[in-house]
Amino acid sequence: MRVYKIEGKGYECNKYLIVGRKNILVDPGMPEGFFPTLEKIENIVKDIDFIINTHCHYDHTGGDYLYQEYFHVPVIIHNEEVEVLKRGSDITLSSLFNSKMIPPKEVIPLEEVLDELKRCNIEVVETPGHTKGSISLICGNYMITGDTLFAYSVGRWDFPTGNLEELKSSILKLHRIIQEKGISKILPGHGEDAHTHNLDVKSLLLRLEF
Ligand SMILES: [Zn+2]
Ligand SMILES: [Zn+2]
Secondary structure (H helix, E strand, O other), rough: EEEEEEOOOOOOOOOOEEEEEOOOEEEEHHHHHHHHHHHHHHHHHOOEEEEEOOOHHHHHHHOOOHHHHHOOOOEEEEEHHHHHHHHHHHHHHHHHHHOOOOOOOEEHHHHHHHHHHHHHHEEEEEEEOOOOEEEEEOOOOEEEEEOOOOOOOOOOOOOOOOOOOHHHHHHHHHHHHHHOOOEEEEEEEOOOOHHHOOOOOHHHHHHOOO
């Protein structure tokens, strides 16, 4: 399995392409990034099998529908956020990006594909706090963390369905997993990757104590 990073421009998130038993696009980003991202994807693989969103925010999901139409693949998101995404509700924060969400047509709850993901050697960690349905993905010794954990900070908890206490326990959970599984790199939803030996989770958490 290999994980390719396609960097987001401006407010757009980083996208990750997992290539292995199945080819999976994690967080397609916003519609304006579609063509350059598609070109990068097609330089690596001919086809993808599905799309996974780490959470429902527009900077990660706004482009879902374009990739879905192009590749004819389902979009997967945590059960908590299936309806949010299908309705393109305010919880997606599309208005914050001065955009209107065009929801993807086929949205599948994450629990329906957990076994399939396991067969692909991908493990899902529920990490609520940034949003209720935020997830992180473990792919070999890499961890894709969405907007929960970044190289130099942690995610915001002040958006709808966010929760500071949940965010703290999610970060502690990731920290535990990083150590237990010997995760070498975290691949966040924005900004640079972090080698886990440079990641100072304790001081990141201290900043949350106000
Ligand atoms: Zn977010
Ligand atoms: Zn984001």
